[in-house]
Structure formats: structure tokens, C-alpha cells
Amino acid sequence: MVVKTQSKGLTRVQEIYQDRPHRARELKAGGKKVMGYMCIYPVLEMLTALDMVPYGILGDIKEPITKADSCLPNMVCPFVRSCLDLGLKGKYDFLDGVALAHTCDVIEKTAHIWHIYLDPSYFHFIDVPHTTHKAAQKQFKELLKDFQKSLESFTGKQLTPPVLKKAIQAHNQQRALVRELYDLRKPDPPLISGTETLKVMVALMSLPVNEGINLLKETIAEVKQRKNGPQKKSARLLVWGSIIDNISLFEMIESLDANIVIDDTCVGSRAYFPDVELTEDPLDGLAHRYLVELKCPRTFREAEIGATKKDYLTDLESRFGYLGEYAKDWKANGVILQALRYCDTHGYEVPGIKDYLNHIGLPNIYIEHDYSEAALAPLKTRVQAFLEVIRG
Amino acid sequence: MAPFRSLVEERYQKSIEAAKAGEPTAWCVANYSMGDPILMAMGVQTVYPEQYGAVCAAMGTAQEYLKRSADEGFLDFQCGYARNSLGYAAKMTELGQIPAEAPMGGMAKPKLLLGTGATCDGKFKWFQAMARYLDAPLWVLEVPHPAVGESLKEGVAEHNIRFMVEELREFVSFLERLLNKKMDWDRLSQIINDVIELNRVWRQVIELRKARPGPMHMRDFLVCMNASLFLFGDLKAWTEAYRKVYAEVKYRVDNKICGINTEEKYRLIFAQIPPFHSLKFFDDLAERGWNFVIEGSNYHPPIPADYSQFSDPLERIARFSYQFFTGFHEDAFHDKEYMGYFAYPNLGYARDYQCDGALFHALLTCRPATNQLILVQDRLMKKLKVPTLVVQGDLVDLKLFDPESALRQASAFEETMTHYRKVRKEAGLAW
């Protein structure tokens, strides 16, 4: 692949962040197929293996929603509404098709709306099961076979296990580099801010996997060397919650006395930390990673499947223990729980996560926002007061 | 229709009695017949917090439970049924007994919870959140929701059914461990046959409602549907009761007796969850000659099919439930209507029941019942020239329901419905 000499590292990240479709359009002009996907459940390795460019469908917080009103009510996730709105406005016209999944009720319905009103040349919907039961894992593998068949018939190519394994390795390499990037946030002050990291993650969702790998390598090298990284601040925060696809919230938080050192969101660690195990049949590893390892509240989890006794605290620890680990490893002294208004899957989790964090003695606050920059001002007082509470 | 009226109250009494006698009880979500027959075969008494939400709303205790759930940190945009039962469970646990004001004797502390991934994320997230107050284990039943096109591809239906059957088998073995007793498979097989037969008869009643004038208004439908949605007692007796309803409605059809007390001026479809706390609203509209002849598909049995060739009772019930979600997919695919359950069937209903208009209840706290309404509104107009009136409301929060605005718009909407009769004629549509 020819990549013309150009800016590198964080400068390149900034360019991509500001004009996401630019590179995808270039690749398309060069004959590549660009495949849109929403959220973290469509299996990107299959797209990569068939030489397609996976392109994450995101919203635009600065663009008022006008067209989506005619097919999706306003009491649903404003992020999803924004994505659909952009689609209806033709801003995703460079996509050759979309691969969508049953993440939550709203994305499920939006997938079908997208199909009806945008009638893409390729459409596939993966009906992801809601549990990690053994039967669900088997079913998910069957669904991946269905997905594979449909991609093969669209591209006219066979997807052989060796090719798929190569794609898995590439994606795993990218994931390892993401973890390496996140490790640079463990020192105090962190070498890279939460805002910058988020831009990197948005860029990764806009590029083919190999270009993403190069970008990560450049960024890591640059960040390690630079002298003008983030300042030391009193609070080191973990941010949990529903999707954050733009920097406005993180910028607001980091304009205060806080560095965001680790996140559990889906344009972040949630989508990129878990690897795919290279199993003999690559679909086994993929099915396990995407259904069992990805930790989005859309999937039902419990301490022990089918246990006849239930203990609340044990259950909380099994579901949210990884947050405690993150806080320990990244030395976070506070947690911001955030959700988009109308996000049911994250919303139901809030009292339970608070119970868990209070149990382990980690200060936390829940904030809700509606995917608009205007709504961030009152949130700023809450966040600042929370930081004052942490500082004591 | 009389025997159906006491059904809801009796269910709660039975459950309380069972709990007192130390017999197993369960709190369940409406589960599209996947879990209920199995629980029934295992002798578990069930109650339904969703339905109890509607009961509390109608009896006026929902507000207190909603407040309590807010105090507990649950969010105001979440499902009213969920918040009602979370508030109720919080209070019950705090008191160590059923709150005195609880309508219909309340819901006793359950031995298990049954959630599902079917149709609504809340149906397992909400029940999971209940673990803050109840130490009962939760089983989540899987139900596939394939997309219209995907479901018709080779092999897909087979692996989906296989998945459902395996899930049901796991559920049975979970119950056997929990209750320390073995499944009586013959009994289960009989129950499942009864469930299928009961729904077949009930579906025939619904078919009769195509007649002009519409012989059965939605108010009567809502009274009768509970025996099909939530299994209860002697299934053969309830099937018999549905047969009697069939005879009653058939008599009305044959004698052209209208389901409302006035002349049927407009035939309407309602979607999706009615304001159970304010059903009088529909009586006010009935006085104007609005006959609600059909409702959204969520309360209706699936399109009938023959399941007798499948010897495994779990496969029979899995196929029955799968039929609910996919039975209309070939037609939907043909019509390029890719939104399946809760959306496409309403287009077929509006056509087959010759509706003049649609009334949609946009629920501020229920996304699964509201997500697709704008789409359906658009398709009804584009394809069938049927106009829609939208009324804002909520599952349990009376304050959010705005019947006055709908009633204010009623006469204007009548003119609209009259206008579209002409438009449909010009477009060559049958009614």
C-alpha cells in the first residue's frame, strides 16, 4: 500500500480526527471496499481478511439532528440518532455497505431503519446473543459463519482459515500496541492525556488495520520522547460508560485538576484490550472474544452461569472487578461513571457499579449527558466539585 | 369474557398462597411462551412485574414505588414497569414483608427470577438490577431476533431453533438443580400442546375481528389476552373459555353487532403498549365511533403452524416462539420491509383489518415499544395511505400521559381519516 509521505504520529492523528472520511475516500478511489460498522460487535477481522477497510460509524456532536427525526423518536440514544442522521444526510455515502449487530434495542432497530432508508449495496445484521451461555457461544459461532458466507458472496472471494488467521494476528498486534499506548498513562503525570488518547482511538476506527498499527508505533515513539506532555494533577480518573466518540467531554474534564488515565468505553479499552486467541478453527477464537471477552453491559453476565445461589457482592465483584484492577494498575483515585441519556443498558448498571466502587472505597460520580456541547457547562461544576471531594 | 376479568387478581393470590406454603414462586418477564410452560410443569407459581407495574399504575401505588426507585439511584428515563418493581422490591426488602399498600396482595419474595433477551434489554438488565434487593438466582432465556433477510438464508432457522432448544434444556436442568426435583416430561409435553392449542383458538378470535363492524373492541381484547400471554391454571379450561369467546364474537359477526355501543365510524389500529392506568380514554374515543379493531402484534399469538411433527416438546415450544418473531418474514422480505417484529406485522394488520387510522402511544420510558413507531407511521402512510395520531405517555407515570391533547385533536383527525379514505380509493386500495 502506498502511503504518501505525510505528517506522522500525533499530528497525523489530529488530521484524521478532524477529517475522518478523508483516508477512507482515498482508499475507495484506489479500488478498496469500505465497510461501515457500528459499535464493537461486528467482527472486523473478517473484513480485514477480505481486504476491506472497516470503518467505524460515529456521530457528530456539532451537527444538529434534523433528518433522523423522521424515522427515530427523540427519546432514544442521541448518539445513535446522530449516526443515523449523518447516514440520511449522505455523509456516509462512501461506504460500500454496512455490517451491524444487535448490541442494544436501539442499535438493532436503527440497523433495520438504515437498511430500509439507505438501502446499502451490502447489509448484514449479526443477532448477537444476550448471554455467555455455552449454547449462546455455539450460536454466535454459527452467526459468524452466516456473516462469513454473506461477505464471501458479496466480495466473490473465499475466506480461508489461514487468511483469517493472518487478519487476526494483525488485529492482535494493533491491540497490543493500544495496550502499550495505555501503559504510557500509568506514570504520574501520564505521558499522554485522555483527550489525546481518544483522538488516537477515533483515528484507529477510521483506518485499515495496518495503517493503524503504523500510526500507533509513531505515536508511542513520539509520546515517549516529547517533553510537553500532560501536567501532574491531583486527580487520576477512570472513566466508565457509554460511547464517547469526540473529545468535548474529556477536554472539559482535563481542563480541570484531573488527568483521565484509563477508560472503560467502547472507543477505548473496551474495544481494544481483549485479544483473539488463535484457535485451530479461527471462528472459535473470534466467537469467544466477541461474545465472552468484550465487556459491554449489553451482555448478561453473572459470577457463575446457572448458579442456584446468588450473592450480590460476589456478583458485583465478578462483573465489575476489572474496574478495580484498572484503578489499581493505573493508580486512579476517582471514577467518573457517565452515560448518554436514554442508554438503558448502561443506566441499569449504575447503582450496582456504585455499590461496587463504594465497597472498594473508590470515590465516584455519575453524570449523564445528551450528546451536545451546550449541556457540558453545568456538568463542569459537578465534575469540579467531585474533584474537590477526592482531593479532600 | 367474564371469567377472564378475575384472572389477574387470582394469579397474585395464588402466588402469595404458594409462597406461604413454602412452594416455589417466580418473578418472570413476559417470555413469549418460552419459560412459562416449563415453570408450570415444574410447579412454580409465577407473577409478572411488568403486569404488576400496570396494576400499580391503575391502583395508584406506582408513584410511591417510582419515587423509591429514584431514591435508590435508578434513572428517570428508564422503564416505568422496571422502576415500579425496583421501588417495590426495595421497600419490601427494607420492611422484611410485603408492603401493606401493595395492590392485589403484592408479590411475595421469589425463589427465582426469569428474564429474557427477547424484545427488550430491560428484560434482563432490570432483573439483574433486582439483585440489589432479592437474593434469588436469575435465569436469562435467549430468544433470537434475526433480521428479515438473514433469517431466510439457508440453515439459519435450523441453527436458531437448535440454539433455543439447547437453551431451554439448560433452563430445565437449572430448575431441576434449584428445586431439587426432576422434570415430568410427559406433563411438559401436554402443557406445551395445550399452550399451542390455546393460542390457536385465541388467534381465531382475533381473525374474526376483521369483520365489519368490528365485533371486538380493544378493551375486550385486553381483558382476554392475559390467559394467552401469562399462562395460568388449567390450560384446557382457558382454551374452553377462548372457545366461548369465539362463539360470542362469531355471533356478533353473524349478526353485525358492533364491538362498541355506537355506530362504527372509524376502524383503528393501536400500537403498542396501552395506558393501562387510563383505559377510559378508549371509551371516550369509542363514544365518537372510533372502533379499535386490532392492536400491535406484541400481544398476539404467532401465525398458526403445525408443530405436531416435532417429538421433542422443547422443540415444539421453541418453534412456536420463533414463529412469533419470524412467521411473517417472507412477506416482509418481499415487501422490502426489513424491520421485523413490532413493525411489519402492523402494516399487515392495518391492511387486513381495513383500518382508517392508527393511534400510537409514544412511551417516554419505553424504547422497545416506541423505537419503531415513527417508521411504522411513515410506512402506513406511504404504502397504505393510513394516517396516524400519536399520543405521548408512559407505562405507569400518569403525569406523562396526555390524553387531552389527543382528544383535542380527535375531530381534526376524523377529518384526516375521512380524507384518506378517498386517497386510498384513488390509489386502488381495497378500503
Add this chain to the structure above:
Amino acid sequence: MTKVVVIDRGGNVISRVIGPTGAEHRHLANKVMEEALQKAALSFNDIFYVVATGYGRINVPFADRQVTELTCHTRGIVSFFPNVRLAIDIGGQDAKGLKIKDGKLIDFVMNDRCAAGTGRFLEVVAATLGLKVEELGSLSLKSTHKVPISSTCTVFAQQEVIARISEGIPVEDIVAGIHDAIASRVVRMARRLKIEPDVVFTGGVAKNIGVAKALEENLGYPVFVPVEPLLTGALGAALLGKEFALKEIEKGEILPKKDRRLEKVTFFDEGDKPK
């Protein structure tokens, strides 16, 4: 409203001013500050440290530090009531619950989205009844049959009030109902903090004895109100300022940092010129 409290090293209040708030925060902050300095016969250079708080805190150009009103209120309240565990602050724009332990803020809840349950709500009701806001409190004490007001939205509550008047219900019973509506709303919000005594009530609405009484009824605990409930935030800011200043002096910093001061003081020199 913009408030200034000036204290000395011993923590004694030497000047206090309550001025209006306008769209031009920067301008106002300067003006009210000047007034406070005049009262105390001080010059700006005599001030060691300035802490700005409240929604306008980012618009105080001469502040050394910005601290949220939640922390400042806590500090101010604790100076009067060291045993406070819950503070309820109802101001013109918002309502807050502060959970306090050992003199420190440990958790909080806020309502900043909706006028109902704030001072604004009382202003609307007073205007509807043709009364002054200050009259509401003592008037409501005369009530014998409080009327429940069920609407939680300001606009609807206003309509409800009008309906009650036309039914001939005594004004004091309506006002008592309104006070109860505010109190129950705020207490509901505060319940998330798990309420424990002592409970302190501050903010502009704390001057209304009717709301204080309704709070006591809703909480089941006595409610303490400081003498000047409007000034707790500003006082807390001043006390925090003193602590910050002493810490910096301890570290060997020379206060006030005059060069920085002078630059800020130019805002005063610009006088009434718009920015």
C-alpha cells in the same frame, strides 16, 4: 446575586456585600469587590488571596483560585455548625444536597435542570399571588389546612395555584402547599445521600421560615439556619482563601503576588468599558 466576604487572618469578617448579578459577570465582580473594599477601608493590594465560587466563578478575573460552590458552602456551613452531616442549599437557580463528614464534603446531589424546587419557583408563585417573596414565609405560618400542590413543573404549578385561588382557598394554605412541594422535592433528592442529622439549610430560600418548617416536617429532623444563609458560600470561599494563603506563605511564597495583581487590577482601571 454576587456576594463578597472579606476576612482577616483571624477569620473575622471585616466586610460583606450582596450585589445583583447581571449578564456582565466580570464587570459586576469588580464593582462589588470595590464596594467591599471601600466598606473595609482597604485597598486591593491589602488582599492576600481571592477565591471565586459559584456559576460565575470563571468570570472573576482577579481570583487566585476557583472553587465550586459546593466545597465553599461546606466550608462556610462547617464554620457555624461543626456537627453538620447534611446541608440543603436552595438558591435562585438550583438546589443542592451536601453530605458532610468531619467538616469535609464527601458527596453531593444537585438539581440544576429544572426551576421547580428552587428560589425561582417561589418567585413565580409570589408574582402569581401578587405578593413579595419575603412575605411568603410568615404568611404560610398562618395556614391551618395546607393544600397539596401536585405539579412538579413550575408552569403547571402556577396554573394549579391559579385554580386554587379561584376555588377560594386561603392564600396561606396555598403558600404552605407550595413550600411543602419544594421541601419534599429537595428532600427526595437528598435521600440519595442517606440523611443523618445535623441538617443545615442555606441559600436565599433559607430565609423563608415556611420552607424551613416544611423541610423539618419532610425530614423528621430539626433544621438549623445560619443568620445570613445567603453568605455561607462567600464566607466559605474566604475561609478557604485564608487556608490557601497560609499554606503558600508557609511554603515561602510572598503574598499578595503583586505583579500578577497589577495586571488584574487593570480591569478596574478600564472601569465601565465593555470588555
